[in-house]
Amino acid sequence: MAHYRFNNLLGAPYRGGNLCMSGNHLLTSVGNRVMEVDLQMSSSQTLPCENLTEIRCIAVSPTGSHMISFDTDGRALLVNLRKRVVLHHMNFKGKVSHCEFSPCGRSFAVCVGKLVQIWATPTMLKEFAPFRLLRTYGGMYDEATCLAWSPDSRWIIVGSKDLTARIYSANHMEGYVPPTLAGHREQLCYVSFAGAGGDAAYTVSKDGALFEWRLVDEEVDDDVSRRGDKGQRGGRDSLRGGDGVTVRRWRMEGKHFFHMPAKLTCAAYHPGTGMLCAGFGHGVFTLHRLSPGSFEVVHTLSISQQKVSACQWNETGDWIALGCARLGQVVVWEWQSEAYVYKQQGHYFDVNMCAYAPDGSMIATAADDNKVKVWSTATGSCFITFTEHKAPVAAVTFAPSGHAVVSASLDGTVRAFDLMRYRNFRTLTSPEPAQFISLAVDPSGEVVCAGSQDTFQIHIWSMKTGRMLDILSGHQGPVTSLSFSPESALLASGSWDKSVRLWDVYEGRGQTDILPHAHDVLAVAFRPDGKQVAVSTLDGQVFLWNPNDAQLQGTIEGRRDMAGGKVIGDLRSATAKAGKSFKTLAYSADGALLLAGGNGKYVCMYDVDGRALLKKFPLSKSKALDGTIERLDSNRVTDAGPMDLLPASDSEEDDEGYRRGDRGRGAVGSGGPGGNLPGTGSLGGAGSSRSQGLDKKKRPVIRCKHVTFAPTGQGWAASTTEGVMVFTRDNGASFDPTDLGEDVTPNAARRALRHGDARLALLMALRLRGADDDETLVAETLEAVAPDAVASALRDFPTSLLAPLLEAIAERVTKGPHAHLMLRWTRELCVAHGRAIHSAAHGGGGGAGALVGAAAGCDQRLLPALRRLAKAFATLHDDLEQTAEASVFLLDYVCAAPSAVAKA
Known part of the structure; x- marks a missing residue:
């Protein structure tokens, strides 16, 4: 019953790092995971493998079969993209800033600190040491930032923070000294070879300077050639003339500048088309056509008001992919037709709640960025975003018909959105201003209820007319949770006043029963048959009540089940604290399972009848989040405090701001980790100043704000710090090998079909289909009967x-x-x-x-x-x-x- 596995991650298409394109597939890094986007089908799928910290860069082999992902600590995973499994892992003992496979695919080069290493690509065979180091080059005075291979896989050009670029040989050359290409005034952010033979190169720096280099033949004196020809590429092939020697040197052929008010943040060059894409800090990207001595502007467009973090061309040069880390936005643009191929943007702040459509085909999400998004479960893409709310959206649910989405917000409104015409067709308000934090729609779809956190009341409206029907008073604290009974005229409401109240909203009788508790009530959920209601309290317990006679049926002790995951304040190891409690509950469609999640790294699944824990699902293994590791790493603690909380360097300040600090701000009902109300700080300006460096380094805490089961029972979703994590039933885990025997073969099925035993032939074909995926046998049997x-x-x-x-x-x-x-x-x-x-x-x-x-x-x-x-x-x-x-x-x-x- 508990065979569920991770399937996808919604709400975060991109969170930083570089972009990779392989054929019609786009690979983006999402925290410590990698998302693969099929641009033809407009669908996305998150790979099940995880790095231990946030991914810094990824690289894909030329054949598209292998991928290497590097996290911020230099640990790498080699993944088979077709099988979606991890083949090998490696620790590079330093931060890897860039990686790229050679065009031949036999090796890959990485920038590790001030070094450049060339490694042989691991094979598919089982080896004790699959990663084999071929070359290591140094000589740079600062960290290497970018590199590129020549078309013939013989040379590597590497850019560095020391304002220079160097050209290394991928093969050993006796006496070869890498030439240095100097002249830039700021660090290099992109380098590339140009031309069919790699006899030209481009270097781009952050101040918007593009230098064009070319390999030319020069005639020098014989004594000068003895001293300097070894330092130039091709020096060993010098030709001796009458008065001197002809050597090949790299010479600057031209300088071009991007005249933009913001710094250049990323660039990508496509040698086949001669097009260069450059992204800038104010959200503008430009396309230039490069040729010897020419710098022609083709397009200048803007995708946002935040910096363009990464850009990448596809193999044919028709599409350009751009990513904005601070907004969680990724765009694929076809520059010739000036049309979007793919465009997705996630939630800027945490997702507060998610809800399945009645048919399970859609998931609606509500977040602190004042937006409501609707995602397709089949493609993993967001197809509509509603921005009518003016404050964080605390709750969202679907109407029973599945044609509308209803959301409640702190702006004092409850809005209903039409999924046929994509518009806000109903806005429900209260006579007095109130902040709504809970929401429920009755099974008929005619009544909408919302609970407030400041007036402690429950407001009831008619969905059809928009008229307020009633205001239920009685709670002495914020109404945190509402749930309608599917079978009776009861509404259950949970509050911080340590009580659950049952209301009859149809007959107008008001409150019918009070279920008292010893601690604050955090979540309430009705079982699908209406014969049981689950209540979660602040002490970590889950109480199971009979709503008809208000009798307690059982208790689940969940505090110890949530234990696990150390935060920065813990001195030694993770312990079960008094504050551990479940903030959200959800029943499965058949009522046999109960999901519970809260401020912890686990989502717990319980058997309702036996009141026993079936399985604990870990949400993330990322060490960049608080609450994911079990034991303290003393090597990461200094006299000034934990190293993870120290201010970032200037180069990492802008990127790490979103991934570490901004993403964790703005919880509903609180000021968030940063102490500011959600939505009060702008996405730029003061929020990105150096004076707030300490706030940016505050690590987000792993937590689960909401869980919900799919109506089909085949999956469930959880709103977490990383986004909306979707888990689906693992059919392979429930395979019964006893269905197969030695006599169950395709030949036996066809023999039974010839003898007229259609039932036996169909049973054999279906059992073989489940084991061997023999689709043709099933089709043959169906059509032959x-x-x-x-x-x-x-x-x-x-x-x-x-x-x-x-x-x-x-x-x-x-x-x-x-x-x-x-x-x-x-x-x-x-x-x-x-x-x-x-x-x-x-x-x-x-x-x-x-x-x-x-x-x-x-x-x-x-x-x-x-x-x-x-x-x-x-x-x-x-x-x-x-x-x-x-x-x-x-x-x-x-x-x-x-x-x-x-x-x-």
């Missing part, structure tokens, strides 16, 4: 194989020509396995209402397959309808042709 034999094949069919059977039928509806046969399979399946499946398959062509109505009578695991089947039949119906409409006149003509001939 005669229509009259379908009913007998489904007699006494095991329920565990209904979901894969529905999936197979849905796939053949869209891909196969046997539409009538698939309809016969669906009809007989509905007849043989109950009214719930029949109503879900035939109720309105797969509408959300029919599927939700079928949820009460069928296994929750069947709902995704039923939705896919309904969608497949709806698509088939639309195609047939279009074909019939296009052929109606032709049919009329064919039908009328014989009569016309007879009259003639």
